[in-house]
Amino acid sequence: MTSTSANLATTTVASANPWALVPPLGNLDAYITAVNRLPMLTVEEEQDYARRLKNDSDLDAAGRLVMSHLRLVVAISRQYLGYGLPHGDLIQEGNVGLMKAVKRFDPDQGVRLVSYAMHWIKAEIHEYILKNWRMVKLATTKAQRKLFFNLRSMKQGLKADAAALDEGTHRDTLSPNEIDTVAQKLNVKREEVIEMETRMSGGDVLLDPSPSDDGENAFGPIAYLADGSHEPTAMIESRQRDALATDGISLALGGLDERSRRIVEERWLKVNDDGSGGMTLHELAAVYGVSAERIRQIEAAAMKKMKKTLAEYA
Structure with a gap:
């Protein structure tokens, strides 16, 4: 079959069913080749x-x-390959924009569809890039x-101009004059230029990095950003401890006889003026006229009873 005959056959097939020229499955190169053959x-x-x-x-x-x-979508999508996103995904999003343009296209506006569709194709690709270029969306306004x-x-462009004038210029950031130039050309505030440059120069950081191959946990921002004092479980535990230390202890002491309560209070709940602890077993033994071992037995029985009361209270 001659080249002229092949082109004629292709045009005939496209006129009958243009979808037949685009393979349903295959690699990206095959798809691009197919759409470029469409009349x-x-x-x-x-x-x-x-x-x-x-x-x-x-x-x-x-x-x-x-x-x-x-083919217009393929051409436009190539302009955004520098953002590191898959070309196939860019084309797919651009096709969504093309379909939206076709749906809204008015033939009485006096413009070609190609001019009208460019806006919709770029809008969809822009939205896709903004959502997927970084984990956190960089641009909202x-x-x-x-x-x-x-x-x-x-x-x-500014760096190229600066290098042409001064070969020793190797700055990664914009100079104050360059910031003013960008702000003026794009009609934005210079503060917004500085903020966007900072955002784009940074990278994504995992709050809680995965453990390394040797099993050790990697250090991440979660280590110093977490506020343990306001963690729900810690707050509940803190309130429970406070309740046990006040109302719980008072209730448990109220269930003891007078001697047992005083022994516990003197041994554990009182602090001397010099910061030392309460009375010793021998000192309490002298007060009650019994042996130190007997004071220890009374204390142990009182503690056991208090633990039971506190457990029920908790």
Whole structure:
């Protein structure tokens, strides 16, 4: 088959069913090759399909409008390969924007679909990049988005100009004059330029890194950002300890006889003026006229009874 015959056959197949030229499965290169073979629409064909879609909701017409502009998505997506995201994902998001453009396209506006669709394709790709370039979204406001997609290229241009004038310039950050230049060109505040440059120069850091191969836990921000004093479990335990130390102890002491309560209080709950502990077993033995061993037995029985009361209280 000659080259002319092959091209004619391809055009005939595309006219009958343009989807047949795009393989359902395969690698990215095969997809790009296939969409670049799809025929472009003339102005009259584009207007006809657009009106059929608008007036009759003709899905076949919508499909032909989409298929004829898939190469545009591939071309636009190449401009964003520098962000480190998969080319296939960029194309996929761009195709979503193309379909939105086709759905909203008005043939009576006096513009070609290619001009109208570029905005929607870029908008979807921009949104995808902002959501996936970093774990934490870097740009939310209009000014931040403008800086995100222009700062890096402008920064490289400014550095190239500075290097041409001064070969010893090797700064990674923008100078005050360069910051003012960027802010003026993009019509944003210089503080916003500084903030975005700082955000883009940093990287993602795991709050709680995974253990290393040797089993040791890696040090991460969680180690110094965590506030143990306000951790729910710690707060509950603290309140329980406070309750046991006040109301619980009072209740447990109230269940003892007078001698046992005084022995416990003198031994454990009183502090002398010099900071030393309470009375010793021998000192209490002298007060009650019994042996130190008997005081120890009374104390042990009182402690056992208090533990039971505190356990029930808790």
